[in-house]
Amino acid sequence: MDSDGRRDGSDPLSSQDFTVSQGFVTYKAPVGNGIDFKFGKFATWMGAELWESVDNPNFSRSLLYQNAIAFTNTGLAVSYPLLDSLTVTGYLVNGWDTFVDNNNSKTLGYQFNWKISENTSFIVNGSEGAEQDDDLVEHADSNWRHFWDLIFAIKPFEKTTFNLNFDYGTEAHAAMLATESKNGQWWGFSGIIDQEITDYFGLAFRGEYFDDHDGARLGVSALHLWELTLTANFKIRENLLVRPEIRYDEGSQDIFNGHQGELTTAIDFAYLF
Numbered sequence: 001m002d003s004d005g006r007r008d009g010s011d012p013l014s015s016q017d018f019t020v021s022q023g024f025v026t027y028k029a030p031v032g033n034g035i036d037f038k039f040g041k042f043a044t045w046m047g048a049e050l051w052e053s054v055d056n057p058n059f060s061r062s063l064l065y066q067n068a069i070a071f072t073n074t075g076l077a078v079s080y081p082l083l084d085s086l087t088v089t090g091y092l093v094n095g096w097d098t099f100v101d102n103n104n105s106k107t108l109g110y111q112f113n114w115k116i117s118e119n120t121s122f123i124v125n126g127s128e129g130a131e132q133d134d135d136l137v138e139h140a141d142s143n144w145r146h147f148w149d150l151i152f153a154i155k156p157f158e159k160t161t162f163n164l165n166f167d168y169g170t171e172a173h174a175a176m177l178a179t180e181s182k183n184g185q186w187w188g189f190s191g192i193i194d195q196e197i198t199d200y201f202g203l204a205f206r207g208e209y210f211d212d213h214d215g216a217r218l219g220v221s222a223l224h225l226w227e228l229t230l231t232a233n234f235k236i237r238e239n240l241l242v243r244p245e246i247r248y249d250e251g252s253q254d255i256f257n258g259h260q261g262e263l264t265t266a267i268d269f270a271y272l273f
Contacts, residue, residue, distance in 0.1 A: 057204035070096035105130035125149035159196035184216030
């Protein structure tokens with residue numbers, strides 16, 4: 001990660017720049033079962049977590065969401081339900097976390113969303129394209145990033161949900177190009193148990209591991225991270241959600257203010273409209 005907190009190596013926004021989190025238009029063409037088009041800037045299709053934190057079992061973001069995947073993409077998405085249980089989506093976008101493309105290559109993406117049963121789903125996501133800035137990296141257009149994201153969600157009991165997420169990516173990044181030809185790799189795994197105890201109270205436990213040994217994502221060699229998070233979800237009245245949380249992170253290097261581990265407590269208040 002750069003000193004300014006950006007993962008893509010680009011310059012931070014100046015005081016004269018303006019951006020929006022999401023902004024897109026949609027259209028459903030009356031062809032077959034209906035072809036859905038989405039064009040603009042939208043939250044990435046990869047990862048098990050949704051854009052709004054309040055829609056996730058845990059308040060804080062996972063290591064995979066923060067480090068393994070993109071936050072947003074800008075371009076075109078086209079979806080079509082091939083079967084009642086299978087929807088396929090293709091993406092043509094500028095890249096990862098870039099509004100204006102930073103090179104001369106576009107990124108291709110895909111999603112296969114299979115609803116196995118009413119309580120079980122399996123999603124396969126992928127992304128292929130050059131993501132490096134051609135003003136900063138020589139031959140950036142040929143340094144492709146390959147990424148795969150697998151999500152399995154199952155609700156075996158009425159009030160219990162399991163969510164499993166596996167990510168794997170590879171890319172020839174600048175730090176390795178100068179010394180060797182192999183690509184840098186990163187991968188991680190996340191598991192979440194969401195237990196509804198009453199209609200107004202529930203617990204969510206998350207455990208995960210992220211491996212960035214080559215420094216391909218965070219720029220720190222031989223880095224491994226893991227974390228455990230416990231979140232309590234209190235629904236007060238109809239629209240008020242209160243979520244206290246405790247989290248412990250640990251890394252293979254002293255990246256938490258000079259320490260290998262960090263304990264975090266937080267509380268979130270959200271009013272649902």
